[in-house]
Amino acid sequence: MKQELIIFPVIALAALTFGVGIWLGILRFRTVKSGDVKPSYYKLNRGAKIPEYLLKVNNNYNNLLEIPVLFYIVSLLIYVTNNTDWLFLLLSWLFVVTRYIHSYIHTTYNNVIHRKNIFLLGVAILIFEWISLAFELI
DSSP: OGGGGGHHHHHHHHHHHHHHHHHHHHHHHHHHHHHOOOOTTTHTTTOOOHHHHHHHHHHHHHHSSSSSSHHHHHHHHHHHHTTTHHHHHHHHHHHHHHHHHHHHHTTTOOOOOOHHHHHHHHHHHHHHHHHHHHHHHO
16 A cells, blocks of 8 residues: 555645634634724733634634644654555544544534544544554554
8 A cells, every 4th residue: 555645634634724723813803803802812812701603613723733643643653664554544534534523513513412422433543543553563
């Protein structure tokens, strides 16, 4: 199997992160323009009640910079150790799909149970990917 295939799920997750980050930036400008938040709030991100629509996207962006770090690392390790195979490719794409679904839920209707379930599924997939890599390397 071609080693470089493991990079495509990484690109897809990076695209989601950049997309949510750009969306967050646009929303921040809109909150100031609309008067929902004063520009001074953004000095320390304190001192104002943040509108829910902004808070949901902000929290989702933060989530995309947390657990996915472990995904980026395992993907890099799979690549540099020449272990790309159908299992790792499938697990990687499944993890990315769970992050897209999680982002959708988080930034739209934000049902905590739905969000938790898809988050935990993604974490389980990622743990399995790490364990599988460990066994490959042993």
